[in-house]
Amino acid sequence: MNIDQLVEHLKKQNLTEIERATGVRRQSIYALFQKHTMQLDTLNKLLHYLDLENSFERHVSTEEIYKNMRYYGAPINNKAEKSLSLEDTLASAIEISQADDFIASTIPYVIANNYSTLNLIKLFQECVKKDKVRLMGFYLNLACEFVPNNEAKTFLEMVSNMYKFNKQHWESATLKIPSPSIQSHYMQNPIALKWKVYSAGKLEDHIKRWHKWIQLRKTK
Incomplete structure (x- = not known):
């Protein structure tokens, strides 16, 4: 509705x-x-x-996504505000990540800092609705590079096997490569290659950003 x-x-x-x-x-x-x-x-x-809580699909604005990402620990300057669950926040952020490089960079950071409360099945369900399972796998895989998590790794294997079994089903989540220079970065990111997701940064770029944000958090 x-x-x-x-x-x-x-x-x-x-x-x-x-x-x-x-x-x-x-x-x-x-x-x-x-x-x-x-x-x-x-x-x-x-x-x-009206007993419509589970049937109503409301629009989530970019501003609301930013506020919720900040609430769940994203290193952004927006006012923190919780109006969405962690899983809905991440799924919404993943949905706009293709058009918002900054929010894209914060997704694995938020995942890695919220493993203990993150419901992976619910996140998966929300990303299935949005047809963003590949992107979810990519960001979750990046988070595991930052902070290893056995439950998340097992979950990723399950999703990865499902993708291989239903390759055509997830095809619409693939992003186009805009230029040869960007493609060279993409080819040097094994996680991007695994999920067939365009990423403007090499894997080491993501890891450097993670360490930078961790240091900033320690100084606050």
Whole structure:
């Protein structure tokens, strides 16, 4: 269900009863009808009341992704704010990573610093929905280069074997190589080659960035 479908569904409901049961004022609902916007906590109240929490697909803005990545430890200057789970945050970051080099560079850092709470199966499910499994594998594999993790390595083997078995299914996640110079970097990154994902940096470039960020964190 998207926002348009939610609006149509709400128009069929008893708004007086919704206001009484949820505390969400009708003015807020009318604003949703007209502007298709609503505060997150208010929207969550409506979805809970309508029993639509698991069927509603809301748009996640780049700003929201940045704030959540900061909350989960990404070395960025944005204000930290938690409105998404760790898995939803990473999946959303992976989704925009092809167009946002900086957020792409922070994904393995956040993964490596959150192994203990990261639900790999849920992350996989979210990336399947977004058709970004290859990119997920690439970033998770990079995180394992930074901080080895046996559970993540076992999980990667499972996903890698699945990819080999269903090669055509994951083909749409492959990125195009824009130039011979970039291709030379790609060819020198064994993890990028494994997942057939374009990466502008060599493996050692990613590892150097990791150590730089770790040092910065220690000095704060």
